[in-house]
Amino acid sequence: MLFGISRELIVHLVIIGVVFLALQITAAILVYMERKVAAVIQERYGPYLVGPKGLMQPLADILKLIMKEELRPKGADVVLFYAAPILSATAAFAAFAVIPFGADTTLFGFLDHPIHLAAADVNVGLLVIFAISSMGVYGVVLAGWASNSKYSLLGGLRSSAQMISYELAYGLSFAAVILLAGSLSLRGIVEQQDGYWFGFIPHWYLFLQPLGFLIYLTAGVAETNRAPFDFPEAEQELVAGYHTEYSSMSFALFFLAEYVNMATVAAVATDLFLGGWHGPFPLPPGFEWIWFLVKVFAILFFYIWMRWTLPRYRYDQLMEFGWKWLLPAAVLNLLVTAGAVIYMGW
Amino acid sequence: MDAISFWAFAAILVIASVLVVGQRNPMHSVFLLIVSFAALSGLYVLLGAPFAAMIQVIVYVGAIMVLFLFVVMLLNTPTEEAPAGGPIRRMFGAGPRHFGAVLSGVFAVELALALRAASTTLPGTDRGTPTPTVYDIGVRLFHEYGFAFEATSVLILVAMVGAIVLARREAR
Numbered sequence: 001m002l003f004g005i006s007r008e009l010i011v012h013l014v015i016i017g018v019v020f021l022a023l024q025i026t027a028a029i030l031v032y033m034e035r036k037v038a039a040v041i042q043e044r045y046g047p048y049l050v051g052p053k054g055l056m057q058p059l060a061d062i063l064k065l066i067m068k069e070e071l072r073p074k075g076a077d078v079v080l081f082y083a084a085p086i087l088s089a090t091a092a093f094a095a096f097a098v099i100p101f102g103a104d105t106t107l108f109g110f111l112d113h114p115i116h117l118a119a120a121d122v123n124v125g126l127l128v129i130f131a132i133s134s135m136g137v138y139g140v141v142l143a144g145w146a147s148n149s150k151y152s153l154l155g156g157l158r159s160s161a162q163m164i165s166y167e168l169a170y171g172l173s174f175a176a177v178i179l180l181a182g183s184l185s186l187r188g189i190v191e192q193q194d195g196y197w198f199g200f201i202p203h204w205y206l207f208l209q210p211l212g213f214l215i216y217l218t219a220g221v222a223e224t225n226r227a228p229f230d231f232p233e234a235e236q237e238l239v240a241g242y243h244t245e246y247s248s249m250s251f252a253l254f255f256l257a258e259y260v261n262m263a264t265v266a267a268v269a270t271d272l273f274l275g276g277w278h279g280p281f282p283l284p285p286g287f288e289w290i291w292f293l294v295k296v297f298a299i300l301f302f303y304i305w306m307r308w309t310l311p312r313y314r315y316d317q318l319m320e321f322g323w324k325w326l327l328p329a330a331v332l333n334l335l336v337t338a339g340a341v342i343y344m345g346w
Numbered sequence: 347m348d349a350i351s352f353w354a355f356a357a358i359l360v361i362a363s364v365l366v367v368g369q370r371n372p373m374h375s376v377f378l379l380i381v382s383f384a385a386l387s388g389l390y391v392l393l394g395a396p397f398a399a400m401i402q403v404i405v406y407v408g409a410i411m412v413l414f415l416f417v418v419m420l421l422n423t424p425t426e427e428a429p430a431g432g433p434i435r436r437m438f439g440a441g442p443r444h445f446g447a448v449l450s451g452v453f454a455v456e457l458a459l460a461l462r463a464a465s466t467t468l469p470g471t472d473r474g475t476p477t478p479t480v481y482d483i484g485v486r487l488f489h490e491y492g493f494a495f496e497a498t499s500v501l502i503l504v505a506m507v508g509a510i511v512l513a514r515r516e517a518r
Contacts, residue, residue: 077371077373079374080373080374080377083377122396123396124396124397124400124480127397127400127401127404128400130400130404130408131400131403131404131407131408132403134403134404134407134408134409135384135403135407135408137408137412138377138380138411138412138415141412141415141419142373142377145373145419146373153419157416157419160412160415160416164409164412167408184397184480
């Protein structure tokens, strides 16, 4: 006990703070990664002036965004115009709260009982993530409408249509994993993936759900509005889509939300399909979260790689792909999984 | 802690719901309705029903309100004109408002009677009852309430087919 506050409470508050800060740092790292990877793919140098190897570039970006003037179009709806970026960023951060990122630990004997490494351990965690990611669309739609600009409105409408279409496949790929694990809790799902087949293949759902993993990744890219599905901000057609009229910190919040959402999708993929903190070989107790970080950044790198390699789809192709290919594939995957669970006892 | 959360959620729910009706701009109404649905799901969590709370958010906030938003945005409804007169006069003015005032009066009386008839403790507020798991809910839904469940799904299917028929009228 310390001033009447238990150690558990302090640790819990620290974990919440760490998750919050880590997400912002991840966003900064992603900005740098995106620029450098893009540069390598396009055979240029990328940022190299600010700091060694341009490592301080995100800091310079943030400073620039803070210093900029906050602009608001004349016909904009004042309340919704300022509420939209806040809603986007809040939803992005809130989703990460339920994601567990490491095995239970006593922090090397600091605590009497092991605690869960997650900001909040909820037994319907997967539903919470699904619910909050479905709320993220409002920030985009309201921004598009409140800006009182045709580019913003079209961007917002496209984005909401896209997010609704891909949410179905996204949810169905969750459902197949829920069937296998028999649990809605992310921690429960990760714990099911402990152990190895034949002593060396990790017991990850990736190997039982290869199609589900592909569907999840595709739908996840569409959910976060990233290339090749970045229609809301198709710059050749819509200037910058829903955030055309935003500047300074309001724009920064949208930017932050996009990168945090990417991190969330990657973290959920890690927990659902890649065994969370269970690696190909075990790490000493207390350090399992390193596996988690490695996997999350591997998926994030894949995201960025894809953005700078694949051209953007056409809008009708996107809708056709979502409804005619991805959704039937997800339903089929769910059916086969359900059959396997019942008749083969997976 | 529970009491603070309850009053906070309840206050947000009531204030947002009242504001939904009071807005002149339909977009603001939709936004406030989302807030009130979110507060309602908070109340479900306090009642020990996290599954119902999350389904509430996924279905209402995630799906139904997005459709509302689409309709309002695509129809581009203009802001409602304020009728002349003070607030009291407006409330009991002619047309739908008059009907609305009568309807809300009837509903208030009904609610008062129902609350008096109900026992003092509402079901679920008792902390001793175990939280039904998702498994329990699934078993109940497909056994006890199987017929109602299937009937509802057929009803929704009919609505979907109807919507497609109406939308594709011009295509031959």
